[in-house]
Amino acid sequence: MMVKVQGYLQSDIKNFFRFSENYSTKPAYFMMLFLCVVTYGYSQQTFDAANKQYDVLQERIKKKDTLIHYITKHYECSQVLSGRIDYYYEADKLVLINHLYKQGLANLWTSEDYFIIDDTLKIKTLTTEETIHLNTEYKKDEKGSSSIRVEKVIEVVEQRMFFDSNTTSTCFARKHAKNGLDWDAAYFNSLALKESNCIEYDDEIRDKYKLLRKAEKKLNVGYSYRKQQCIFYMW
Structure with missing residues (x-):
C-alpha cells in the first residue's frame, strides 16, 4: 500500500510541477513574443524613415539640387577591376557615396550606394544590372524557313x-527583367521592397x-588616362 500511495503522491506532485512549469513559462513566452513584435515594428519604422530620406536625396541629386555638390574619383587595379566613386556632400557633410565598378571579364557593372546620416552608415544599396542576349527562333514565311533573332533582356x-x-x-x-x-x-x-535574406555580410x-x-x-x-591608383594598394 505504501508503494501505491507513494506512487500516487509522486504522480500528483509531478503533475503539479508540470502545471506550474507550463503556467510560469507562458508569461515569459508571451513577453518574448511581445518584445520580438515591438522590436520588429521599431526596426521597420526606422528603416522606412531612413529609406524615405534616401529616396528624397536620390531625387534631389537627379534634379541637380544646387545645395548638393560632389567630387568624382577613379581607380584601376587591373584590366578586370576598375571603378568610379562619387562623393556627395550637403553643408560640407558627406551624405552619400556611389561606387560603380566592373569586376571580371563579363559585361557586368555593379553599383553601390552608401547612405550616411550624421557620419553613420544607415543604408547600403547594391544594384546589379546584367544584359542577357537570348536567341529567339521564329518562322519567317509559310514555307517554313526560319531565322534567328537576338533579343536583349535587361535584368536589374x-x-x-x-x-x-x-x-x-x-x-x-x-x-525585374x-x-x-x-x-x-x-x-x-515603383516596385515595393520586400524583406529578404542578406546576400552580403x-x-x-x-x-x-x-x-x-x-x-x-x-x-x-578626376580621371587621368596616364595612371590610375588602385584602391586596395594605396596604404
Whole structure:
C-alpha cells in the first residue's frame, strides 16, 4: 500500500510541477513574443524613415539640387577591376557615396550606394544590372524557313541593407527583367521592397565602407588616362 500511495503522491506532485512549469513559462513566452513584435515594428519604422530620406536625396541629386555638390574619383587595379566613386556632400557633410565598378571579364557593372546620416552608415544599396542576349527562333514565311533573332533582356536586382546601431542589418530587395527596348526605370523604382535574406555580410560591408572613406582622402580627384591608383594598394 505504501508503494501505491507513494506512487500516487509522486504522480500528483509531478503533475503539479508540470502545471506550474507550463503556467510560469507562458508569461515569459508571451513577453518574448511581445518584445520580438515591438522590436520588429521599431526596426521597420526606422528603416522606412531612413529609406524615405534616401529616396528624397536620390531625387534631389537627379534634379541637380544646387545645395548638393560632389567630387568624382577613379581607380584601376587591373584590366578586370576598375571603378568610379562619387562623393556627395550637403553643408560640407558627406551624405552619400556611389561606387560603380566592373569586376571580371563579363559585361557586368555593379553599383553601390552608401547612405550616411550624421557620419553613420544607415543604408547600403547594391544594384546589379546584367544584359542577357537570348536567341529567339521564329518562322519567317509559310514555307517554313526560319531565322534567328537576338533579343536583349535587361535584368536589374536591387538590395538594400539597413544598419541599426543596436542590431545586425535587415535586408530588403526587388528585381525585374524586361526587354531592353521596353525597360522602364520609373516602373522598377515603383516596385515595393520586400524583406529578404542578406546576400552580403555586415563585416564585409563595414570594411568596404571604411575603405571608401579612406579613398575619399587618398585618391586623386578626376580621371587621368596616364595612371590610375588602385584602391586596395594605396596604404
